[in-house]
Amino acid sequence: MDVKDIIDTRVSCLNDAISKKPEDMLITMHICRGNFRSTYITSGGYDTISDAIFVNLHVDGLFLEYDDNRSGDFEPLKSFTGNNQTVVLGLVTSKFPTLEDTEVIKRRIQEASQYVPLANLSLSPQCGFASTEEGNVLTEEEQWNKISHIIKIAQDVWGAN
DSSP states (O other): OOHHHHHHHHHHHHHHHHTTOOTTOOOEEEEOOOOBTTBOSOOOOSGGGHHIIIIIOOOSEEEEEOSSGGGOOSGGGGGOOOSSOEEEEEEEOSSSSSOOOHHHHHHHHHHHTTTSOGGGEEEEESSOSOSSTTOOSOOHHHHHHHHHHHHHHHHHHHOOO
8 A cells, every 4th residue: 555545545534434523513633743751753744645634634623733844844735725624833832841933933824824814724832732641841831831922922913812
């Protein structure tokens, strides 16, 4: 089985699994590269799977990691079809406590909006603060600082809510 067949099979299985969801249920998916004690297990852009996730996968939202160069550039977002999906840009790392430069994050959101309308974009950490019980190398206070940072940037970009 080649990579395309594997991708197609996974998309088909996921679509089958959510095919009978209630009309008012939203289904989202995070594409994770690992998050154990502030480390990762894989890297690479979304080029190989962009058509599969934006055209063929029937989810309402995708949480994509874009916090560093491991995730590639935003060009794979060109496959976005405008089918009412939300693309959640994980531009803020959950691995380290340092707060990202606000203006850099805003510029990256603007760059992504060349491919996906701003109304279909959101901002989040690149992953949760832990994929395992051991968590990442951040204190609870540092995690809340990250969340507050994301909220402030989102309010600046999308308006206060």
